[in-house]
Amino acid sequence: MIEVSHVTKTFHAGRPNMFTAVDGVSLSIARGQLTVLKGPSGSGKTTLLSLIGCMARPSSGRIRLQGVRTEAFPSLGDGASLEITSLPERFLTEVRRATFGFIFQHFNLIKGVSALENVMLPGYPLGGDHTLLRRRASELLERFGLTRHAREPIDRLSGGELQRVAIARALVNDPAVIIADEPTAHLDSRLSVSFMELMGGFKETGRTILIASHDPLVFDSPLVDAAHDMRDGKLHVETPT
C-alpha cells in the first residue's frame, strides 16, 4: 500500500520562476494493483512518480509505504508502514533500491555497455554476490528473449529490445513496486500492447505497478485497476470503465 497525503512539490520556491508541479495530491495505491496516472505533458505525473519512488522529496505532505523490505529497518514489522518523505538520505536510498524498479521514458540505459551489464547495474550498490547477480540478470534476459543479445552493447539493439532490457533491469532487485514513466512513448501499438501484457503478468505475481502515461493503449487497458487523471498538478480520481 502506498499512501500519498497532501503532497506538494514546488520548484524554485520564493523566486520569480516558482513553479508548483504537484499541488496537494492525496492518493491511495493498493498493493498488487496496476495504477495509471494519466494527463497531458506538464500535468505533474513524472514529478509525482519521482516523489513516490524516493527520487525526490516533496515541499510538503507525506508519503507512507507498506511492506518495505530492507535491513535498514530491522525494528519494523512486516505489516508496518513507513513514512518515507522524512527519511534521512541513506535510508531513503535503501528504500529506493530495495523497493522500486524503474522503467524510464527514454530507458536511460548506458551506451557502450552490454545488455547484461546494464541489467546488473542496480544490483551493484546492494553489495550481494556477483555470481548470483549475474545469474539473475541472465535469467531475466532469457525470460525476455534477449539471451543472444546479452553480451552486445545496447547501442545495437532495436527499440523493443531496449525496452525489454530496461524492464529486465527494473526487475533485477526483485522490487515490490514497478514504476514506469511513459513506457510506451517510443513504441508502436503492437509493442505497447505487449508491454501491458507483461505488466499484467507482474501484477499477477503480487507486484504493485504504477505507470504515468497519456497513451490510451495504457490507461484504457482492461488490466488497469485505477486510473487517476492529473491536470495542473492536481488529481481527479476516476474509476476504470
Add this chain to the structure above:
Amino acid sequence: MIQHPGVLSLLAASALVAGLLALAAGFGLRILLRWDLRSGSDLQLALERETYLVSTLVAFALGTEILSLFLFIFTADNLHGLFAGAMCAAGTLNAAPGGYATLLLKVADCLLAGLWLILNHADTRGYDYPLIRIKYAFLLVLAPLVLAEGLLTYRYFGGLKADVITSCCGSLFSQGRGDLAGDLASWPEGRVMGILAGVLGATFLEGIVFLRTRRGGYLFAGLSGLAFLAGAASLVSFISVYIYELPTHHCPFCFLQAEYGHVGYFLYGTLLGGGITGLGVGALMPFRTHLSLAQAVPALQRRLTQATLLLFGLFALLVAYRVWTSALRLGA
C-alpha cells in the same frame, strides 16, 4: 599581538568555529521550538533538509575544535623562546592573562565536542531523527562555551608581548605554591600512582564486563571520566618527574618538546581520546532501547568501549614503560 602562524591559525579557527556554532545554535532553537515529525508542513520538511547541512557543518567545526587544542599547546610551546624566563608552554601560558583559563576551557570544550560528535553519529544511524532535539539542546549549551573560548583566546593572544618576563615551569609547577598546580606537584607520587593504577584497572575491568554483558555502561563512563582526571593529575604529580628523571620537575608541558620525543602529544591524545569515547558510552545509554537505535547504539557503544580500552591501554603502557625505564627511583 604576536604575528605567529600558529596564533593566526588559532584565531581564524576560533572565529570560524564560533561563527558556525552561533549559526547552528539559531537553527537548533528552531528545531527545539518547531520540530514535529508527524507534520507534513513545508516548514517541517525544510527543517528535515536543512539539518543535514547544519549537522555536517557543526561536525566539521567541532572536529576543528578538537584538533585546535593540540595546535594551541604546540603554539604555546613553540612561542616560549620569545619570553624571558619561559622554558616551555607553561611560561608562554603565564606570559599574558587568560592563558591557563583558555587551555582549561579548551579541554572542557573538546570533551563536550567529542560527546556531541558521538551523539550526532548515533542520530544519523536512526531513520526517525531519534536524537535531534537532544543534540541541538546540547549544542545550545556548547555554543556559548565555544564562543567564550574564542573570546578568551583572542584576549590571551592579544595580550602577549614579546618583551614580557614570565615564570618558568619549574616555578609554576613547584610544591608549596598553594594553588592547584602546586597541590598536584605536592601529592605523594606513590599514592597518586596507586590511584591511577586502581582507576585504570577498574575501568578496564568494567569495560570487559560491559562488552560481555552489555551492563554497567554508566559505571564504565563514570570510571572513564575518573581515569581521565586521574591521568591528567598524574601527568603533573609523577609521570613528569619520571620522564625528566628529576624529582622536583613537575611540568606537564616540557615533555611536548623534541628532547623528550614529543611524548606529551601521545599522552594527551590517548588520555583525551579515551575520556571522550568512555564518556560517550554513558551518553548513549538512555537511547539504547529506542526503536530505531536498538541495533545501532549497542554496536556503537561496543566500538566506543573497545576504543576506550585501546586508548587508555596505550596511555598506561607508555606511562609504565617510562616509569620502568627511567633512571629515577622515587622512595628507594
